Amino acid sequence: MKLIAAIATLLAATASFAADKPVSDLPGAADHPLVKRFAGSWLAGQRVSNWDAAVLPASAELSKADKRQFTELLNLEGKVTRTVYIAPRGKSALEVWRNYEQALNAAGFKKRFSCERNCADLYFAWWKTSEPNKGMTWAKGDVDTPTGSRYSLTSALSAEDGRMLVGTLGKPGQEATVLLYNSVAANATTGLVATYLEVVEPKAMETGQVSVDPAALQAGLAAEGRVTLTGLFFDTGKTELKPESKAQLEAMAELLKSQPALKAWIVGHTDNVGGFEANEKLSLARAQAVVAALAAPPYKVDAKRLVPKGLASLAPVAGNGDEAGRARNRRVELVAQ
Structure with missing residues (x-):
């Protein structure tokens, strides 16, 4: 023992x-x-x-x-x-x-x-x-x-x-x-x-890491009828386009001018964080900001060819269960009418 x-x-x-x-x-x-x-x-x-x-x-x-x-x-x-x-x-x-x-x-x-x-x-x-x-x-x-x-x-x-x-x-x-x-x-x-x-x-994101090609936008439209505009940037919860969005806007303007008959919806999307009504307003306001930027100098695209829409979180492309998915869902798309 x-x-x-x-x-x-x-x-x-x-x-x-x-x-x-x-x-x-x-x-x-x-x-x-x-x-x-x-x-x-x-x-x-x-x-x-x-x-x-x-x-x-x-x-x-x-x-x-x-x-x-x-x-x-x-x-x-x-x-x-x-x-x-x-x-x-x-x-x-x-x-x-x-x-x-x-x-x-x-x-x-x-x-x-x-x-x-x-x-x-x-x-x-x-x-x-x-x-x-x-x-x-x-x-x-x-x-x-x-x-x-x-x-x-x-x-x-x-x-x-x-x-x-x-x-x-x-x-x-x-x-x-x-x-x-x-x-x-x-x-x-x-x-x-x-x-x-x-x-x-707080830290500014490194920019200039993605090149924007009008031909790639056209290829996306031809293949799926829509294309995600990855070069558009907004601060969290804001509707003002950031300066680093210039390259994407230039590519969009070039595409639209090269195809005078093309009409499109500019569609804003969000993740599901926060209230739906607030996200719907945010997504629409961002789409409107893109249309306004393209209609203004130096691009001067006819605003009648572009219709802004805001879908909030109604059309996700990924799950909202993690930040990687939510980041993909926060986007603006160019959709052919």
Whole structure:
């Protein structure tokens, strides 16, 4: 019996040692310059996009009809850095949270909203809308328990003892939007705390990467009767054409002038984020902006040949379940009448 007890004690000690052994950061990953990690944490996963879209909650208010849906979202574009940390064993979720909160406040953080109690619905609404619903496949490895069990880092975040805040940090005109969420890692058996940090920095998209050929527009019309105008650019939620849309407008004008009999609909489309009526107005206003630009100097295309339409999210070309699909659905098309 003594021998069995000794073996059991040794096995327990070995499992505890294995679970608590130092873990190296993800190779090539580092803290974001604006927000450093909780002392002793290891960087478990990170994904950096030099220019991408991000959808973050704008407030803690949830839909009365669906408690797991936000009433307002922030649709952002810029450099997006997503990072997951695991805090040292023995630290509580509240201790980790308070340290981040104090550090952010000391750096001049401007809070949009914060949730510290009963945040499960907020977590699930965020999970449904944003990055976590992809399973965070960019987080590699496992979270170990003291007994040797393991949980994948892709599901390290949980609703248990979860807290969230969103706000801005940085110099005026250069503020980055920050989302911080921390919770028990996977579940209570791990005895660990996971922290998710998303930082979206304002950054202009690199342009001039796509050439626009009038012949390609004609080929698209001949093949399908419509063509997506990938060279038209708008700021998120705005209707004004950006200057980098010039090459696309020039190609459209050249096509229309080379074919005097061609009449077309200019059709705006959106993803399904936000209210339908607002998206319908946005898609129509963008189509109208394209028609107005083509009718004005230097192009001077007869506006009677172009009819603007706005279809909001009624004609998607991809699923709206992730940002890649939503980005494809946000478009303007040239459709032959």
